[in-house]
Amino acid sequence: MEKKDIKQRKLIFDEEGLQMLARRLKEIRSEKGLTQEELAYRSEITLSQIARIETVRINPTVSTIFKIARTLEVPLSELFNFELSLLSDK
Amino acid sequence: MEKKDIKQRKLIFDEEGLQMLARRLKEIRSEKGLTQEELAYRSEITLSQIARIETVRINPTVSTIFKIARTLEVPLSELFNFELSLLSDK
DNA sequence: AATCATTATAGCACTTGTGCTATAATTTGT
DNA sequence: ACAAATTATAGCACAAGTGCTATAATGATT
Numbered sequence: 001m002e003k004k005d006i007k008q009r010k011l012i013f014d015e016e017g018l019q020m021l022a023r024r025l026k027e028i029r030s031e032k033g034l035t036q037e038e039l040a041y042r043s044e045i046t047l048s049q050i051a052r053i054e055t056v057r058i059n060p061t062v063s064t065i066f067k068i069a070r071t072l073e074v075p076l077s078e079l080f081n082f083e084l085s086l087l088s089d090k
Numbered sequence: 091m092e093k094k095d096i097k098q099r100k101l102i103f104d105e106e107g108l109q110m111l112a113r114r115l116k117e118i119r120s121e122k123g124l125t126q127e128e129l130a131y132r133s134e135i136t137l138s139q140i141a142r143i144e145t146v147r148i149n150p151t152v153s154t155i156f157k158i159a160r161t162l163e164v165p166l167s168e169l170f171n172f173e174l175s176l177l178s179d180k
Numbered sequence: 181a182a183t184c185a186t187t188a189t190a191g192c193a194c195t196t197g198t199g200c201t202a203t204a205a206t207t208t209g210t
Numbered sequence: 211a212c213a214a215a216t217t218a219t220a221g222c223a224c225a226a227g228t229g230c231t232a233t234a235a236t237g238a239t240t
Contacts, residue, residue, distance in 0.1 A: 013153040013226095021152065035186060046229050051188055058227060061149045061197075062111065063103040066174055076170035084160055103196095125216060136199050141218055148197060151227075 013059035020082040021065075022054050028072050028079065043071040103149035110172040111155075112144050118162050118169065133161040 029039055036054070040047040045067055052058045053068075069079050119129055126144070130137040135157055142148045143158075159169050 013151070014156045017156040018152065036188095037186075047187090048189085048230080049228060052227090055188065057189085059151045059153045061103070061151050061227065062108065062155060063149045064228085065152060066104045066107040070174055070176055073176065076172070076174065077167040080166035080170045082166070084156055084166065086160055086163065126218095127216075137217090138200080138219085139198060142198090145218065147219085151197070154198085 015056065017084050018056050018059060020084075021080070022056050024079055024082060025068065026054050028074050032072055034072075039068065039071060043067045105146065107174050108146050108149060110174075111170070112146050114169055114172060115158065116144050118164050122162055124162075129158065129161060133157045 029036070034042075036050045037047050039045075040050045043050075045064060049058075049060075049064070050068075053060050053064070065079070066076075069076055072079075119126070124132075126140045127137050129135075130140045133140075135154060139148075139150075139154070140158075143150050143154070155169070156166075159166055162169075
């Protein structure tokens, strides 16, 4: 490990896709008029986790996304209705 | 922890959704005529990971799914074109 | 400006996803 | 039936997701 390496968790994941997912999530949540806290409670996820997803701090598991989609009563195909660019770094 | 608890990794995740995602993945991979190994290599994921996803052993992260979707050149909306039942245990 | 609601960070413990490697099981083709 | 290809398991090490709790930052309302 080199000295230049960042100590904070690094974004080794698909930032582009996660960015779009986050945006989509916020959009839908807002449309439904839910706060992060309400969404968290109803989804049985923690508030911190919702925040971390929406701010692209983490790379959530699909189960987590499924829980959220259920709560928002939105089809996955709508939650994921964005395009991934081919050729991504990760 | 009670004695009855299973020692092998338990499926505490959304088995229903993961089941459908797995099926969808196999379908598309087959249509494209790719083996797990080829998909793994091109996606820069390990073979074991592909197998674990298709056999619903794990709950993958969305980045992993994004990588696969890119490789298969399939829109996320198509990969996720299944319905989650509302009311799921997890 | 002050208060309240909402969102964002942070650290810790614990669980789990992932890569790596090897091997077993299954399927396919001859 | 045999061999080869493909798929499925397994164990280990390490990285990272998640819950929990608390606090800071931001936004909204009066």
